[in-house]
Amino acid sequence: MELNTSNNNTRKMIVIHGGHFSSLGGFYEEVSNVLMKDTDWKVGTLDGFDDILYGGFGVFENKEEIEIIWKESQKSKEDLGFTATREFYENKIKQGKPFNIELIQQKLDDLIEGKGQSLFEILVEIIQSHTNITLKME
Template identity: 90%
Template sequence: MIVIHGGHFSSLGGFYEEASSVLMKDVDWKVGTLDGFDDILYGGFGIFENKEEIEIIWKESQKSKEDLGFNATCEFYENKIRQGKPFNTELIQQKLDDLTEGKGQTLFEILVEIIESHRNIALKLE
C-alpha cells in the first residue's frame, strides 16, 4: 500500500515531490512531468516491481482536487503556451479552450486517469 497525502502539497510541483518521495525511495531520480509520473507507475525501479499489484491511497484527495483544479490547470497550460517550443502550443491552447468551456480535464483528473490506466494499480481516493 502506497499513500499519497494531499495535505503534503498544494501544487503540481508539490505533487511530483510527494510522488517521488513515496514511489521512488532510495532512487536518485525525481518525477517532474506527467509523462514521468506515468513512467514510474510501470514499476521496475523505485519501490515496486513491474506489473506488481499495488494499491495507492490518495488521502485528502478532495483538497488535491481543489488544489489541482481549474485554476492550477489554466496556469499549467498558460505557462506551456508562454514557453512555446518544444510544446505543441496549438494542442495546448485547444486543451485550455476545452477546459474553459467545461469539457477539459483538470490536472487532478489527468493524474487520476494516469493512475487508473495502470491495471495493476488500485486507486482509493480518501
C-alpha cells in the same frame, strides 16, 4: 507518503497525502519521495509520473499489484483544479517550444469551456490506466 507492506495482503500500499502539497510541483515531490525513494530520479512531468507507475525502478516491481491511497483527495481535487490547470497550460504556451502550442491551446480552450480535464483528473486517469494499480480516494 508512506509505504506499508502487510503479510496478509499481497498488494503493496502506497499513500499519497494531499495535505503534503497544494500544487503540481508539490505532487511530484510527494510521489518522488514515496515511489522513488533511494533513487536519484525525481518525477517532474505527467509523462514521468506515468512512467514510474509501470514499476521496476522505484519501490515496486513491474506489474506488481499495488494500491494507492490518496488521502485528502478532495483537497487535491481543489488544489489541482481549474485554476492550477489553466496556469499549467498558460505556462506551457508562454514557453513555446518544445510544446505543441496548438494542442495546448485547444486543451486550455476545452478547459475554459468546461469540457477539459483538470490536472487532478489527468493524474487520476494516469493512475487508473495501470491495471495493476488500485486507487482509493480518502
